[in-house]
Amino acid sequence: MPNVPYVTLNNGVTMPMLGLGVYLTPGDQTASAVQSALSAGYRMVDTAAVYGNEREVGEGIKRSGLNRSDLFVTTKLWMADYGYDQALRGFDASLEKLGLDYVDLYLLHWPAPSSFEATSSAYRAAESLLAQKRTRAIGVCNFNADHLDRLAWTATIGPAINQIELHPLFSQQKLRRENAARNIVTQAWSPIGGIYINHPNDPSHITRVLDHPVLVGLAAKHGRTAAQVVLRWHIQNGTAVIPKSVNSQRIAQNIRVFDFALTDDDMHAIDALDTGTRAGRDPEQFDMDFIRARAAAAKKAEQAASPTGRSPG
Numbered sequence: 503m504p505n506v507p508y509v510t511l512n513n514g515v516t517m518p519m520l521g522l523g524v525y526l527t528p529g530d531q532t533a534s535a536v537q538s539a540l541s542a543g544y545r546m547v548d549t550a551a552v553y554g555n556e557r558e559v560g561e562g563i564k565r566s567g568l569n570r571s572d573l574f575v576t577t578k579l580w581m582a583d584y585g586y587d588q589a590l591r592g593f594d595a596s597l598e599k600l601g602l603d604y605v606d607l608y609l610l611h612w613p614a615p616s617s618f619e620a621t622s623s624a625y626r627a628a629e630s631l632l633a634q635k636r637t638r639a640i641g642v643c644n645f646n647a648d649h650l651d652r653l654a655w656t657a658t659i660g661p662a663i664n665q666i667e668l669h670p671l672f673s674q675q676k677l678r679r680e681n682a683a684r685n686i687v688t689q690a691w692s693p694i695g696g697i698y699i700n701h702p703n704d705p706s707h708i709t710r711v712l713d714h715p716v717l718v719g720l721a722a723k724h725g726r727t728a729a730q731v732v733l734r735w736h737i738q739n740g741t742a743v744i745p746k747s748v749n750s751q752r753i754a755q756n757i758r759v760f761d762f763a764l765t766d767d768d769m770h771a772i773d774a775l776d777t778g779t780r781a782g783r784d785p786e787q788f789d790m791d792f793i794r795a796r797a798a799a800a801k802k803a804e805q806a807a808s809p810t811g812r813s814p815g
């Protein structure tokens with residue numbers, strides 16, 4: 503079984519450096535992906551209220567037969583549930599779906615800068631859940647240094663984790679340093695960049711991280727896959743990772759990254775791939791206002807396209 507190292511968080515809780523992500527894992531494939539991961543040696547699973555698969559994550563955990571205390575389960579509060587009371591209700595709903603008594607890590611999903619007061623209130627609710635031992639650690643996702651500083655005005659406990667978009671084409675060196683300076687562990691989402699296509703309108707640009715010739719070359723050099731090389735790069739950088747896969751072979755492959763090492767030159771070659779361009783949402787823009795405006799625009803376009811000018815019933 504691969505020996506996954508643990509990192510110690512700001513409150514002494516330890517967390518595996520590698521776990522299974524389930525963003526975009528369809529509900530009907532989630533329980534079996536979690537089961538495959540746990541039998542391959544994973545002990546951490548990362549989900550979120552908005553992924554719609556917490557119930558199935560709980561099912562996969564139950565099927566594994568493993569002791570709860572040996573597992574590390576993360577879920578996230580969606581922005582629509584920001585605010586103190588709403589956050590407590592959101593947490594209860596997640597816990598009920600997961601079928602658990604507690605989670606190991608509870609994260610705010612996005613900073614939601616246009617209504618940051620609600621964000622801060624949600625974080626204070628997370629602090630109270632921590633005090634009640636209903637979560638063993640708390641943190642945030644997609645916060646930049648400014649968001650972290652704004653949160654610190656009202657927080658009494660610093661976030662243990664900042665989970666951010668991070669892969670070789672967007673390697674976030676500055677934000678990783680900002681996290682470290684605040685004793686926050688950086689965790690990468692989309693760590694192998696698999697679900698994001700960079701520069702879709704310009705085919706001369708690399709579109710898939712794992713197809714990049716530098717990574718393909720390093721994979722050949724080490725007798726590994728490009729995904730393993732990238733995951734190893736994260737681990738050597740001290741970044742925790744949650745690669746997603748629904749395929750049991752790729753799930754097993756992604757955890758076999760603790761029995762080889764990249765050289766300094768290899769690490770620098772991967773560092774040099776940074777484009778400085780994110781593939782996912784910009785945390786400064788992405789909030790409930792953005793989501794509501796997008797939904798309204800989509801509805802308007804649908805109404806305009808319909809012959810009666812109305813939405814289909």
Ligand code: A2P
Pocket residue numbers: 523691692693694695696697698712727729730744745746747748749752753755756
């Ligand atoms: P699949 O679920 O079919 O395996 P990330 O977590 O970085 O966003 O990457 C997830 C994407 O990468 C998914 O599309 C996943 O597809 C794919 N993927 C996961 N592991 C590997 C691997 N070892 N090699 C190639 N693709 C992978």
